[in-house]
Amino acid sequence: MTRAFVIVLDSVGIGGAPDADRFFNGSTPDTGANTLGHIAQACAAGRAETGRSGPLRLPVLDGLGLGRAVALASGLEAPGLGAEPTGAWGAATEHSAGKDTPTGHWELAGVPVPWDWHVFPKADPCFPPEITRALCEAAGTEGILGNRYASGTLIIEEEAAAHMRSGWPICYTSVDSVLQIAAHEERFGLERLYAMCRAVAPMLHEMKVGRVIARPFVGDEASGFTRTQNRKDFAIEPPAPTLLDAVQGAGRQVHAVGKIGDIFSMRGVDTLAKGDDAALMDALDRLAGEAGEGDLVFANLVEFDSLWGHRRDPSGYARALEWVDGRIGALIGRLREGDLLLITADHGNDPTFAGTDHTRERVPVLAHGLGVRELGICDFVDVAATVTDFLGVPAAGQGHSLI
């Protein structure tokens, strides 16, 4: 028994979801979406939106079997990928009726979501009067701004001036089961924003809205407004014991890196590292030295999703992938003999696709520490089963171990 490291590359899907036609970006079904495959194609074709020429270079991830996984999931031969693997590779299919972050992570952790999430109607205003009233009461304001479907960076551009004048919070949603609240860290106050989220979260969780998300920003009208690292998700608790609970219950430590703490409402978490993706990779390097035998290190790298996928920026996405590829190569060099490293994702967010929302896709399952072999098409819950099997702790959920 040694340590298990699970890294979720947020939104790095590989296409091929059999039920993609039942999920949408605006009125466009997610059929054919393929985050990794389409980025690789755009890079190889030197398409202008990638701002580059030459293929996507991911020697470490492709060496583990990423190109093979894309082909397995979707049938697409991703240009520049497909080297002879030196790791184990497969593709996982999601079954829950949601393509959001908590749904993906919970299912990877062994717990598919047994309910339909509440999504707000695509109306203007999008929130029912009782929620608007609760938001005003929690904020102590006469009203709220936004109250519609929006991309988080755009709505700040559109509403920040009014926010600075009135002090009203900017409340918005998306096709995900979320209620997001953007507010200026000084004008509105960061702690006040968190308190507002905390106050309305129980009411929203009760109606099966997955998350209330604080989206603080700074800046002014002259120099522009930017979101800060102080985002905080107030999420419903997973409906059953997860991989994290199983590992912690067996007396091992669970080290959460990045959004994992928020996604699991800190349940089953012993230590937490936060920061931007570069800081999170630093934390992983540190944990490669510090994590104890039998521990689980569970990381989420969110910037693929938040900075590039939702912004439909294939160029930024490609750069971020190449950056993380190098960092994962260095991390592998720090692991101990016998450690397991699993690399996967929670959903897609194809930056070449219609809309600005997640895309329903299969995800890669790449392993360092399970020998060289094809793992085939598996299910999200098999990730949890594989980790509990590897660590020798009781299973969480109904998955099958890939070992």
Ligand SMILES: O=P(O)(O)O[C@H]1O[C@H](CO)[C@@H](O)[C@H]1O
């Ligand atoms: O556009 P921003 O605010 O980044 O929002 C995105 O982030 C939310 C939570 O991850 C998603 O529901 C998506 O809408």
Ligand SMILES: [Mn+2]
């Ligand atoms: Mn996600």
Ligand SMILES: [Mn+2]
């Ligand atoms: Mn997202």
